[in-house]
Amino acid sequence: xxxxxxxxxxxxxxxxxxxxxxxxxxxxxxxxxxxxxxxxxxxxxxxxxxxxxxxxxxxxxxxxxxxxxxxxxxxxxxxxxxxxxxxxxxxxxxxxxxxxxxxxxxxxxxxxxxxxxxxxxxxxxxxxxxxxxxxxxxxxxxxxxxxxxxxxxxxxxxxxxxxxxxxxxxxxxxxxxxxxxxxxxxxxxxxxxxxxxxxxxxxxxxxxxxxxxxxxxxxxxxxxxxxxxxxxxxxxxxxxxxxxxxxxxxxxxxxxxxxxxxxxxxxxxxxxxxxxxxxxxxxxxxxxxxxxxxxxxxxxxxxxxxxxxxxxxxxxxxxxxxxxxxxxxxxxxxxxxxxxxxxxxxxxxxxxxxxxxxxx
Amino acid sequence: xxxxxxxxxxxxxxxxxxxxxxxxxxxxxxxxxxxxxxxxxxxx
Numbered sequence: 001x002x003x004x005x006x007x008x009x010x011x012x013x014x015x016x017x018x019x020x021x022x023x024x025x026x027x028x029x030x031x032x033x034x035x036x037x038x039x040x041x042x043x044x045x046x047x048x049x050x051x052x053x054x055x056x057x058x059x060x061x062x063x064x065x066x067x068x069x070x071x072x073x074x075x076x077x078x079x080x081x082x083x084x085x086x087x088x089x090x091x092x093x094x095x096x097x098x099x100x101x102x103x104x105x106x107x108x109x110x111x112x113x114x115x116x117x118x119x120x121x122x123x124x125x126x127x128x129x130x131x132x133x134x135x136x137x138x139x140x141x142x143x144x145x146x147x148x149x150x151x152x153x154x155x156x157x158x159x160x161x162x163x164x165x166x167x168x169x170x171x172x173x174x175x176x177x178x179x180x181x182x183x184x185x186x187x188x189x190x191x192x193x194x195x196x197x198x199x200x201x202x203x204x205x206x207x208x209x210x211x212x213x214x215x216x217x218x219x220x221x222x223x224x225x226x227x228x229x230x231x232x233x234x235x236x237x238x239x240x241x242x243x244x245x246x247x248x249x250x251x252x253x254x255x256x257x258x259x260x261x262x263x264x265x266x267x268x269x270x271x272x273x274x275x276x277x278x279x280x281x282x283x284x285x286x287x288x289x290x291x292x293x294x295x296x297x298x299x300x301x302x303x304x305x306x307x308x309x310x311x312x313x314x315x316x317x318x319x320x321x322x323x324x325x326x327x328x329x330x331x332x333x334x335x336x337x338x339x340x341x342x343x344x345x346x347x348x349x350x351x352x353x354x355x356x357x358x359x360x
Numbered sequence: 361x362x363x364x365x366x367x368x369x370x371x372x373x374x375x376x377x378x379x380x381x382x383x384x385x386x387x388x389x390x391x392x393x394x395x396x397x398x399x400x401x402x403x404x
Contacts, residue, residue: 095384292395
């Protein structure tokens, strides 16, 4: 029948877009699985030969393999759409990770996180603006860097860019600086955490509060330990939940100066910017708390979350192009780096205080 | 390299709220499949 052969352009484009994801998805899976394979092989070798060898998590291997591929042979265009889905898997993984939290723990740790986020946020935003002025950055670039480093990295910058009518160039500078600093945090945070003998909870909270991008915060936590990774995701999710409020505040500020559009319906704006995966995380946590899942099913959900994160960590390495990051100029990077160091120290102090007074 | 592009230049794929909803929907669907034993236990 003639009608059967006619496909709507929308359906055809959906099919094409889905097919276009396959090569990149396979690359994510291959890189992530290679990381897991290396970890398991080294552990098996060390066990068989009674050789003491530090247990280096698959997270690090996956990121390093991805970094090597991206910065040597590069990522051919055919892989790009699939590789770019790594944040989708991150969000699905975070929702599934909710099964590993009782709602009481979420409220306890989330409450502490919220308190610390509020303190860190106000101090870091003020500090970033002072720095931006000192380095003579454009005000909107400073705003983007402040939002990116105080809240949620790339997602926050992308959410803020249209709301404050920032230039594409400013946004790409801010994104590049945040990505470069995120990559540095990945390798420095676990080392500092071990040097300070931080507990899993304290380290996880610190990573979740200080590392910018959700993917990097999750990876920095997981590089320390499984338990630290869990707490890092929770703290980072709390930070992400505030994204709408901060972007709204900046949008109102810039529109009051006549340099951005006026926000009409503020509730709709907040809902639009609110990361919905936070609600999914809370729902799964609630279901786990009320006994909706049996114990083996909880184990399956936790493993599904790990598989989703495996794709994410591969994507973190694959999308980090060191040459591109180096080409963005030193000023935004310097402001970001000094700001990040300030935020890392500030949040570390807050975590020590919370550990002492609030019993993490 | 002409056939390469930095992946950080495609944030649109990962930033929209609709993508968030797709991720939540997929995770909830997976949770239901696990809950009603419609897929075998997931190993790591």
